Amino acid sequence: MHNSRLLSIIRKEFIQIFRDRRTLVIILIIPIMQLFLLGYSATSDIRNVPLAVWDQNRSMSSRALLDAFRSADYFKIASYAGSESELRTMIEKGEARAALIIPPDYDQRLMDGTAQVAMVLDGSDPTVGTTALSAAIMIGQTHGTRILSERMARSGRPFSLKLPVEVRTQVWYNPDLVSAYFMIPGVIGMILYAITSILTATAIVRERERGTIEQLIVTPIRAWELVVGKILPYVILAFLDTFEVLAIGHWWFKVPVRGDLGLLIATSGLLLLSGLGIGLFASTIANTQQEAMLTVWMTLLPGIFLSGFFFPNEAMPKFLQWVSYIIPLRYYLVIIRSILLKGVGFAAIQTEVLALAVFGVGIMGAAAVRFRKRLD
DSSP states (O other), X not given: OHHHHHHHHHHHHHHHHHHOHHHHHHHHHHXXXXXXXXXXXXXXXXXXXXXXXXXXXXXXXXXXXXXXXXXXXXXXXXXXXXXXXXXXXXXXXXXXXXEEEEOTTHHHHHHHSOEEEEXXXXXXXXXXXXXXXXXXXXXXXXXXXXXXXXHHHHHSSOOOSSOSEEEEEEEESOTTOOHXXXXXXXXXXXIIIIIHHHHHHHHHHHHHHHTHHHHHHTSSOOHHHHHHHHHHHHHHHHHHHHHHHHHHHHHTSOOOOOSOHHHHHHHHHHHHHHHHHHHHHHHHHOSSHHHHHHHHHHHHHHHHHHTTSSSOGGXXXXXXXXXXXXXXXXXXXXXXXXXXXXOOOHHHXXXXXXXXHHHHHHHHXXXXXXXXXXXX
């Protein structure tokens, strides 16, 4: 008898689950999404780091060194520079994560004994910086060993064991490659992106669950006033959380603040548009707070794993790298890390700011139109 009652309750629960097909589909899709995202993006195996080259020698010897960097698969030559200022600009804009400087007398010094080349690394991402640092030294030693072996083979007598090529490395922006300098700016982006979308979606759906949204609709309040009134408190709270994390990160974890805070606040507002728009859009789809949470997480999971928050984009497959370009958080993480760690101005991040503005206005506009239709 007791087993019969228990089975009846279990049967009833399964019937309710299968009737709510929207939630069931989301529940089944999220594990698959996590599987593929973690399977492909959760890696620190860095390859094809964009490399800028300032070759002041332009000889066969310098070209052989560049071929050694190409063949190692750790770097890809993304651009060539004509001065140190061009190299700095490329690294500030994110066009290159490392720079190789070959001196004018490289071939002559190579013949005389030991030639030195400089490798400048962007330390704003410690994972990429550490890998590039080790790879650059390894490539220099391997290339030097090859040159030494060729000389010994040609002459038939042993040479000095001192390698003819030395790669001297220098790390910019984060010389000690401290992980907190990379993660704390990312936490600020996650707060603005995730918390605002989740709270906005659940707050509006909560009104619908309680039946109070109908009471608001019959009042003289306009649709846009209702939207602004519902989301503005969460905008204020998100900014408070942002300043809180930034202050603690600076004073406790010693994260540098080298750029303009006004520019940081303005670009944070653009990211807020995307987060609020996602939350508002989810509220028009979901009927319960549980559905709203799951719907928002469907968009947050790709944002977390593909934006570069945890894992470098350079380590991901090409397909996922292309997918990451439709995620607003990716652009904001480049912006905030560039402002805080590199101290750049608007000119260096204007592409990311423009992309963030387009996504923010587009997502928020589409969500507001759908929300207004839902109210009607």
